[in-house]
Amino acid sequence: MCGIVGCIGVKNPVEYLIEGLKELEYRGYDSAGIAVKDENEIKVIKAVGKLKNLEDKVKKSGLKNPEFGIGHTRWATHGKPTEINAHPHRGAFSAVVHNGIIENYQEIKKELQKEGIEFISQTDTEVIVKLFEYYYEGDSFKAFEKTLKKLEGAYAILLITKYEDKIFFAKKGSPLIVAKNGNEIYFASSDAPLIGYAEKAHYLEDGEYGVADNEIHLYNDSQKISPYFKSLPTNKESAKKGGFRFYMEKEIYEQYDVLKENTLGRNTPDGIKFDELDREFFEGINNIIISACGTSYHAGLVGKYLLERDAKIRTNVEVASELRYREPLLTKDTLFVVISQSGETADTLETLKMAKKAGLKTLALCNVDNSSIVREADKTILLRAGIEKGVASTKAFATQVMTLWMLSNYLAQKNEYEAINEAIEVTKVDSALHEKIKRLSKRYLHGHGFFYIGRDIFFPLALEGALKLKEISYIHAEGYPAGEMKHGPIALADPDLYVVALLSKNILFEKTKSNIEELVARDATVLTVSSEYIEMTDDFIKINDTAHPMVEFFEMMLVTQLLAMEVAIRMGNDVDMPRNLAKSVTVE
Numbered sequence: 001m002c003g004i005v006g007c008i009g010v011k012n013p014v015e016y017l018i019e020g021l022k023e024l025e026y027r028g029y030d031s032a033g034i035a036v037k038d039e040n041e042i043k044v045i046k047a048v049g050k051l052k053n054l055e056d057k058v059k060k061s062g063l064k065n066p067e068f069g070i071g072h073t074r075w076a077t078h079g080k081p082t083e084i085n086a087h088p089h090r091g092a093f094s095a096v097v098h099n100g101i102i103e104n105y106q107e108i109k110k111e112l113q114k115e116g117i118e119f120i121s122q123t124d125t126e127v128i129v130k131l132f133e134y135y136y137e138g139d140s141f142k143a144f145e146k147t148l149k150k151l152e153g154a155y156a157i158l159l160i161t162k163y164e165d166k167i168f169f170a171k172k173g174s175p176l177i178v179a180k181n182g183n184e185i186y187f188a189s190s191d192a193p194l195i196g197y198a199e200k201a202h203y204l205e206d207g208e209y210g211v212a213d214n215e216i217h218l219y220n221d222s223q224k225i226s227p228y229f230k231s232l233p234t235n236k237e238s239a240k241k242g243g244f245r246f247y248m249e250k251e252i253y254e255q256y257d258v259l260k261e262n263t264l265g266r267n268t269p270d271g272i273k274f275d276e277l278d279r280e281f282f283e284g285i286n287n288i289i290i291s292a293c294g295t296s297y298h299a300g301l302v303g304k305y306l307l308e309r310d311a312k313i314r315t316n317v318e319v320a321s322e323l324r325y326r327e328p329l330l331t332k333d334t335l336f337v338v339i340s341q342s343g344e345t346a347d348t349l350e351t352l353k354m355a356k357k358a359g360l361k362t363l364a365l366c367n368v369d370n371s372s373i374v375r376e377a378d379k380t381i382l383l384r385a386g387i388e389k390g391v392a393s394t395k396a397f398a399t400q401v402m403t404l405w406m407l408s409n410y411l412a413q414k415n416e417y418e419a420i421n422e423a424i425e426v427t428k429v430d431s432a433l434h435e436k437i438k439r440l441s442k443r444y445l446h447g448h449g450f451f452y453i454g455r456d457i458f459f460p461l462a463l464e465g466a467l468k469l470k471e472i473s474y475i476h477a478e479g480y481p482a483g484e485m486k487h488g489p490i491a492l493a494d495p496d497l498y499v500v501a502l503l504s505k506n507i508l509f510e511k512t513k514s515n516i517e518e519l520v521a522r523d524a525t526v527l528t529v530s531s532e533y534i535e536m537t538d539d540f541i542k543i544n545d546t547a548h549p550m551v552e553f554f555e556m557m558l559v560t561q562l563l564a565m566e567v568a569i570r571m572g573n574d575v576d577m578p579r580n581l582a583k584s585v586t587v588e
């Protein structure tokens, strides 16, 4: 995800900007840039790819006396990762960096275009600087305030103009931090760049904005307020992990924010909108084939339940490594959907090529813009999960399922705006829940294996829960349809067989409960996850009561992820880099 830095009143601003961006590299990016005031002009330097490219360009740029500046690493969401789309975006006399998404950028762009203002990028961010300059009548602060009033969506913004030795800043929905060390003022979108430069920082709240010269002038709703300084962490590595023990843990906790980003501008009160799709694309489509591997395949399975039930489109989900060699019947009334976090998985990519060769329309659900899969597919919906470092996929899975849910709403012309928001809410990790799972995990270390069971959409979640556990704990685990246990696997039931039962209140409650009873009667050790308390099992994790199964799904997902992680941590394993696994599987 994108990163922001900025500084003013600093001896060597370019050094902080570049070093700061390096600290944000781990978040993933595909282009970077800086803007500085130098010799009374705003100079912008940008480069696609690694920061080294930007550094080389900065060295050759002949900057004379840079006074202050802003910088950005961009993870493409609106528009390809090109130099033109990279931040900072500039106008005639100012430049801006921005994280988040301006939901009404199309409207603003059209209005400004009518006034003769030209745009060069495909981004939503460019409207901020163009709007600022449009409003500018000699008072930059007024123009900035007016600009903010017009923006809808989420943002962390830094803006500079050649007319003032100041940095204008604002936050709504995307993180922004301002730190002070004497007269030196630093900005960053997370802690890591600030460590070593300042000891205390103000973490902006939504709605706060202001201007920095050699002081921080902070406002909320046109009222001046005082910054509230907190101590910064002192350890860069732990700051990168946000104080979490593992990236996986951080990524589990990030799911709430990531899902907000994933649904921003897409889940609207008027139904689902996808900028990247048009209804014509789906004309003549009677079937869907979803092709994917591993966790992405499990997300695809959830998609099948939703697409068939809601959108009434026949959907088959295929493991890509099987599909590519089994000479499948591919008919042109089929939409071929590939799901991939990395966009580089060899088997998935090959099936995509195969479908294209057969003349099918193709759609990718992918987290990495400009990846091989995105380049190959006709259309792409980006997952906007930000870089995922933990080998065991968590937040990418959450965004895959959410995107499929939105897609099925889109195709069914169904509006589940409220339920989608409710589902996002339950992914906020509750510390009491995490603590309970941490404690429970010690009982689940030494059995002869795990079964995760569920019905309907909770069956793919059972598969995913079991995959998470085996990947990082190395304990054997299987996901099974709850109703299928009696057809064989129940023979394994004894006190050392652990069962995680995903018991939905909303889908087939009584039937799943009976399946649990069958296991309890054979002495299996059962942990039930449900909003409905059932006394018979050994352990119970209560989730929120809700009327929508997808809301249950997202909370149960969180529980299975935390459980897998806590078991693995107790086993002393490296949760982020489990043995034998790679993050991106580019071989078949």
Ligand code: F6R
Pocket: 293, 294, 295, 296, 297, 339, 340, 341, 342, 343, 344, 345, 348, 391, 392, 393, 394, 467, 468, 471, 583, 584, 585
């Ligand atoms: C499991 C996991 C893998 C991937 C699979 C596909 O935690 O991460 O099972 O889901 O290798 O990878 P992508 O989604 O990058 O195509």
